[in-house]
Amino acid sequence: MVRRLRSPEGQRDPLPVYRAFQELGDVVPAPWGGHFVTGFDLADQVLRGRGWLAPDIAWQERQPDPARWHAPATREMSRTLSRLNAPEHTLQRRSLGNPFGRGALEAVRPAVEEHVRTLLDRLDRELRAHGRADFAAVVADRLPIRTVGGWLGLPERDHDRILGFTHRQVFAQELLPTRSELAVSEAATLEMRAYFSALIEHRRAHLGQDVLSDWIRFWDEQHADDRDAADQALYHLTMFVTIASLETTATLLSTVVRLLLADPARWRQLRENPRHVDDAVEEALRYDPPIWLNSRIAAEDTVLGGVPVAKDGMVHVLFGAAHHDPRRNPDPGTFDVLRRGAHLAFGGGVHYCLGAGLARLEAGALLTGLLERFPTLRSAGEGPVYAPRLVFRRITSLEVTT
Template sequence: MTSTASNGPGFFGELLDPAHRVDPYPLYERMRAAGPVRLGSMPVVVLSSHADCTAVLRHRDAAVDRSHAAIPMGPTPVHDLAGEFGAGLTGIAPMLFRDAPDHTRLRRLVAAAFTPARVRGLEPRITALADAALDRAGARGALDIVADLAYPLPVTVICELLGVPPVDEPRIREWSGLLARTLDPIAAVGAGRPDPAELVRASNELHGYFEQLTRYRRTRPGTDLLSELIAAEASGAALTHDELIATCGLLLIAGHETTVNLISNTVLALLRQRHHLAILRGARAFAGAVIEESLRFDPPVHLVPRIARAPIPLPGIDLERGDLVILMLAAANRDPAVFADPGRFDPARHDRHLAFGLGQHFCLGAPLARLEATVAINRFAARVRRPRLSEDPPPYRAHVTLRGPAAIEVEFDAIAPAA
């Protein structure tokens, strides 16, 4: 059965409307109730139910390689938005936009260096960084969860993992922030559309930076992840030089921007549900359940694209070869067919959310994101006395895909010394 719902373009226009950034969930509910939607005669389909999103995420013919799309698309969103400047872009499509067998090879090689043991070993350092951030806020007498904790913590962690010197972090933050906007559909049509020349500059400078750092590490290996990626081999096939640089860029952007939202959204939920914050103060292990519910309730990534490289039949629509499929993960995570009372923040749930995806493209950095968020909220709960929101709702960034607060100003009585 094929759906060609005429209200599709209207829904998509509303999705891009900045007025929905503060609370897009009523819109998501209407989209989900409408079922699968094809945007007019375009080869674009929007799916919002948990069942549909799950089926596509797991389907072998749901691709990420943009060359399969029936509409013209560059190898990455940077190329799409850069337009006539695209020829100036360097590098190749990172793992995020490649399918098996290339994706399988790249993921295996990256995973060889990005091991669970390495992630677990980062906890003391992440704790020290979170405590230092809270120390600075306490000395200043002001705390913005986004600017003071959620933003600097993951970028410092990923920079240290990759062996980026601290003096270069400001440049890394600038490149990451700009290039992350290319993952957002509003960047292509919104009033705040990035300057294509700036995208090219950021992409080329990031590529050039990691090119230089990689060449340095090839002759002077260290204990950082970049050095291990250089040395990593699986089945005799190592990362090429260009693949290595593209992977560094992916780890930087994916490992930073998404975790900012996860930490911010979780603290915001705790400040609105203070009984959960009280439980967390007395039971640090409760943080795991809080993080999982935050990932369901208000995920850091609201939508992901897939391309049907062959027909994919679904109960409400037939996906045609070349269709660009937009999976509304945030809508699926509040599907009442799966989650009872889905608009309620309840860490006691055990249902399966889709925040990290499913299948071969399940988020490789999920353990690190969970660890960073767990440490951040535990240190916040343990040290910040009587925190309360200065403004509710807080201001939000214009992003649709990587939706999150622009700032969360918190008033407090005191910030206790680190134990």
């Protein structure tokens, strides 16, 4: 079933694989050890529960597979916010404050809407010149890097470079990466480290009233006598906040457009009822989440859904299967903008996605602009092209026309 999920057929339509998982139960043993969690309520319990931890460096040190867990690219990401547990996680979150609260989102909204206008102008030019355009490449991949780049003060000339090493580094975060994938990820990691280290050094020398400057002040105070420790904390924070916001949001943007264009009536109805734009975004997050899988480890011996899980045992929350649990979302295989269903796409508990509000803002602004400017937009070609992944979903191409 894992092979089917990675296959081109599984990427295009994972629902049959989700149903196959569900038929095996809410907690399904994996051949390599650990378990998949497919039921919504148990997935929610794992993501929110204090008895479930992120697979941090300390856990990795206890594992018998050095090739997997000691790979440089893997360990690099294990020092970022999503892989930390208390007290390190608590300190890093405190340094961030509430960067995407309501006030902060309203402050960044004009910039996001301007980015949308610029990118839709580009989409319009592509459509006029060629009759069709790759929505993923022209718009969806570009809005997140413009947004987070503007927020952190990343030079626009660096955007392509940042996207490049982000796409390559992500292999280290796959469920079962191959040696060749880890090698690609390691090379990207070195490039990523050099870029963000230089960025922090330059910003420290030119402190201003921007987000990154505030982080530098905080961590320099925390490690007043140890500049290397401050630099390491700043590197992992800045790197993670940047790359975590790129592929996931880009995939959400392409996915919601793909799902709406799959039935011309959906596009027309939403254009006639734009008050449901946010509902369409939430249903896309439920129906086809940008992250397919998230792993946790048991803090102590426990029982999950009647299945014993030993301390340090790993479970993999399969978001798509959980979102298609008919006990929580009736008729889950139907994409229904008015559903107002439940989803876990942004995680839960202390590791709830920091940028959830920003991703929703970007998706809502883009969808509103598309509906206004491209009333006859429709799919072109044979459908989207996907990267063969199990953790971070990615649409590499989505041809559209008018």
